[in-house]
Amino acid sequence: SYELTQPPSVSVSPGQTARITCSGDALPKKYAYWYQQKSGQAPVLVIYEDSKRPSGIPERFSGSSSGTMATLTISGAQVKDEADYYCYSTDSSGNHRVFGGGTKLTVL
């Protein structure tokens, strides 16, 4: 079955740039989506179609994709950005939709 691989954790100091990666064989052909989930809350879409930002999401959140890796970048990370982040995509057939395992971002 198709898998998306994320690092379990990323840690940065406030004001630094946090980068969270997501690798998958079909990412050269399929979009990546990124979700932020804070403790006890429903997920929130922060990036869609690799690099588009929904309305209401701060400009410090950006996305990119190159080859088999998609990256979520948080420029000038803030303590309030601490959360679990999940990438989401599909396999090359489009039939198998999966979330990555999640990355816990710590900002302190």
Added chain:
Amino acid sequence: EVQLVQSGAEVKKPGESLKISCKGSGYRFTRYWIGWVRQMPGKGLEWMGIIYPGDSDSRYRPSFQGQVTISADKSISTAYMQWSSLKASDTAMYYCARHIGEQQIHDGFDIWGQGTMVTVSS
């Protein structure tokens, strides 16, 4: 305001049946795929399946096929997830979520429900 509102928390015994709901409002319910996502305690998100309320076309993750049934009643803008015989391993938070693009089967989710916690214990 576009929103999905889910039914409340449930506590059930193994072997019991259950149907949880997800009501959409603020948009044309029949024209957007709705998905269900499981999150077991302390674990990550798992895509379970999707349904198009316009004609009830559905897709399932193979591991959930036959274990749950996804349905929709377009007359009341509500999607459902049901189990015929619950197991302790079904204990989890279940989210419904809407696809971003109208009629787009291959898409991510933008609007999420608040989640329904299902606890299965004897």
